[in-house]
Amino acid sequence: MVCTLEKTTHSNVLSDKSKKTIRKALKALGKKNFALIMHNGSFPAACGENTGFGSVYTNGGKDIIEYSSGLFDALQLGPAGKTKSCDSSPYTGTIFSDNPLFIDLKELTTKTWDNILSVETYNEIVNSNPNKDTNKTAYSYAYKQYREALTEAWENFKKDNSKKLNKEFDLYKRENASWLDKDSLYEALTIEHQNDYWPMWNSEMDKNLFNPKSNEEKMEYGNRISELEKKYSDEIDMYKFIQFVLSKQSEETRKFAKKHDIKMIADRQVAFSDRDTWAYQSLFLEGWCLGCPPDYFSKDGQAWGFPVMDPEKMYHSDGSLAEGGMLMKNLFKKMFKENPGGVRIDHIVGLIDPWVYKAGKKPKIEQGAGRLYSSPEHEFLSKYAIAKLEDLDLELEADKEKRVKKLSKKQIKDYGRLIEKIVIEAAKEEGLDKSAIVCEDLGTLTNPVAAVMKEYGLLGMKLTQFTEPDKDGDPYRCCNIDKKCWAMVGTHDNQPIKMWADSMVHTHEGYLHVKNLVDDLFAEESNKDDIIVKMTNDADFLAQTKLVEIFACNAENVQIFFTDFFNIYDVYNKPGTSGDANWSLRLPDNYKELTTINLANILKLAIIARGSEFAKKNQKLIEDLEKIA
Numbered sequence: 001m002v003c004t005l006e007k008t009t010h011s012n013v014l015s016d017k018s019k020k021t022i023r024k025a026l027k028a029l030g031k032k033n034f035a036l037i038m039h040n041g042s043f044p045a046a047c048g049e050n051t052g053f054g055s056v057y058t059n060g061g062k063d064i065i066e067y068s069s070g071l072f073d074a075l076q077l078g079p080a081g082k083t084k085s086c087d088s089s090p091y092t093g094t095i096f097s098d099n100p101l102f103i104d105l106k107e108l109t110t111k112t113w114d115n116i117l118s119v120e121t122y123n124e125i126v127n128s129n130p131n132k133d134t135n136k137t138a139y140s141y142a143y144k145q146y147r148e149a150l151t152e153a154w155e156n157f158k159k160d161n162s163k164k165l166n167k168e169f170d171l172y173k174r175e176n177a178s179w180l181d182k183d184s185l186y187e188a189l190t191i192e193h194q195n196d197y198w199p200m201w202n203s204e205m206d207k208n209l210f211n212p213k214s215n216e217e218k219m220e221y222g223n224r225i226s227e228l229e230k231k232y233s234d235e236i237d238m239y240k241f242i243q244f245v246l247s248k249q250s251e252e253t254r255k256f257a258k259k260h261d262i263k264m265i266a267d268r269q270v271a272f273s274d275r276d277t278w279a280y281q282s283l284f285l286e287g288w289c290l291g292c293p294p295d296y297f298s299k300d301g302q303a304w305g306f307p308v309m310d311p312e313k314m315y316h317s318d319g320s321l322a323e324g325g326m327l328m329k330n331l332f333k334k335m336f337k338e339n340p341g342g343v344r345i346d347h348i349v350g351l352i353d354p355w356v357y358k359a360g361k362k363p364k365i366e367q368g369a370g371r372l373y374s375s376p377e378h379e380f381l382s383k384y385a386i387a388k389l390e391d392l393d394l395e396l397e398a399d400k401e402k403r404v405k406k407l408s409k410k411q412i413k414d415y416g417r418l419i420e421k422i423v424i425e426a427a428k429e430e431g432l433d434k435s436a437i438v439c440e441d442l443g444t445l446t447n448p449v450a451a452v453m454k455e456y457g458l459l460g461m462k463l464t465q466f467t468e469p470d471k472d473g474d475p476y477r478c479c480n481i482d483k484k485c486w487a488m489v490g491t492h493d494n495q496p497i498k499m500w501a502d503s504m505v506h507t508h509e510g511y512l513h514v515k516n517l518v519d520d521l522f523a524e525e526s527n528k529d530d531i532i533v534k535m536t537n538d539a540d541f542l543a544q545t546k547l548v549e550i551f552a553c554n555a556e557n558v559q560i561f562f563t564d565f566f567n568i569y570d571v572y573n574k575p576g577t578s579g580d581a582n583w584s585l586r587l588p589d590n591y592k593e594l595t596t597i598n599l600a601n602i603l604k605l606a607i608i609a610r611g612s613e614f615a616k617k618n619q620k621l622i623e624d625l626e627k628i629a
Contacts, residue, residue, distance in 0.1 A: 039078030263341030342436030
């Protein structure tokens with residue numbers, strides 16, 4: 001069987017000695033954490049094990065952990081929730097249930113799981129994978145095949161006499177009942193109604209089983225739940241079994257990663273899935289959705305359609321957590337427990353100062369949209385306002401970042417209550433501190449959000465592709481990046497840096513970027529004009545210098561997306577693209593034969609960019625890096 005896409009004659013695997021030199025260089029540059037970003041589906045497959053979807057739990061995933069050991073500190077994963085058959089986006093997955101596509105099916109064919117999946121079934125999935133010879137997932141194929149394979153595994157598990165596994169399964173069901181019972185009941189209802197989108201169900205009772213409006217309904221709905229649990233007991237238990245498998249494999253992988261000094265960083269999406277919206281709809285603000293206001297990228301704003309937590313369901317009058325607050329805290333506790341490297345919070349604005357709009361409308365001011373906690377003049381939202389009318393710059397529209405012009409210490413605490421009482425507390429209870437919180441604060445950053453992040457010392461992101469080169473004080477520019485953040489050239493939403501550089505050469509905007517880079521990184525060079533000319537016309541030089549920038553800047557933490565590290569000239573997320581064509585990019589199975597970035601050379605240049613005095617102090621390190629490069 002051919003296990004590589006394309007044979008090459010070299011390997012990018014560094015020796016332990018080379019890795020130690022690179023780690024010394026990272027330390028000299030003040031880098032505390034160096035993380036590789038790769039969503040689960042993008043992990044490569046081991047030879048003969050390409051089922052159509054990647055996972056860190058598989059042998060291919062564990063191979064990446066070994067590859068990363070001694071070089072990276074952490075793997076930044078994507079959201080782990082269960083996705084829908086019609087939507088592969090990890091950012092619309094469930095908040096508690098994990099994605100069955102992450103299961104290592106191969107392991108189910110072994111004695112560890114009492115061979116509950118046949119080798120024949122597994123081999124058929126691998127051999128029939130339509131994308132087995134490409135670096136793309138086969139999402140629709142895998143979704144169907146995994147379902148069938150896990151049904152077989154479940155049927156065999158029921159016949160199995162392993163007391164140990166059965167005892168563990170029973171314990172797992174009891175310990176996770178608070179969310180697992182709801183999620184598995186939804187699975188039963190998708191069978192009952194032949195539709196996994198609950199708003200399309202033809203029973204108002206089934207739509208609102210956990211949202212009764214009276215004691216009479218509560219009793220009636222309780223009887224209906226009992227009826228469904230009896231009718232679909234096998235399907236419900238199978239759903240729980242799949243989550244049990246995921247939990248065990250996740251724990252095993254964490255132990256494996258710990259042995260190799262690699263931590264996992266989770267990703268908490270801002271969205272709630274259909275399953276979550278149905279289960280917890282009583283905790284959401286009725287008739288309102290989360291989105292983004294109109295901006296450069298969207299004249300009508302971004303109508304995400306995600307539900308908004310009801311502020312009145314978050315806390316009791318004495319400040320303790322109400323049902324909504326407990327839901328959020330339990331979610332973060334689970335994530336911190338399972339990911340000792342921490343949690344990346346997507347769209348931190350959505351937790352602190354969210355933009356909300358009326359369901360069925362556009363997220364525009366003239367259609368009633370506004371910031372949930374910053375709209376004291378709003379007919380409806382004013383009841384939730386933390387900012388007062390006198391705190392606003394009324395010359396600015398409601399969607400402008402600087403509209404809230406002043407805040408008291410108490411107001412900052414009020415804006416940051418969810419961060420302090422839920423996120424930070426959840427981290428502490430799982431043995432972590434606030435440095436384990438990674439805040440995606442790219443794009444719109446309102447004054448209340450900035451104030452909360454400063455108050456609690458939260459680590460945000462500085463994405464250098466986003467630099468506006470005509471603004472000297474731009475926060476994403478090298479000379480303006482501070483220590484307490486994560487620096488990167490791009491994430492899953494961006495072009496690889498080489499593709500970005502190709503689009504910049506021979507352009508005026510590219511020239512402006514280059515001029516800034518030369519001023520920041522080549523300050524002591526006498527031939528600046530020559531360097532500008534060369535970099536303006538040489539995309540490789542520009543891309544390399546952008547990578548030098550994130551290591552030369554003051555940021556203590558660096559992330560790099562796998563497409564940038566492995567020089568893959570393709571985009572992971574292509575907005576506006578649906579189906580199997582999007583979120584499908586994988587690291588090729590022969591990734592060890594790819595030409596990666598020349599990290600040793602980049603670090604050497606970053607040290608030199610810090611100035612002659614710093615370079616002199618680290619001359620021996622520069623020489624050692626040159627040998628590797």
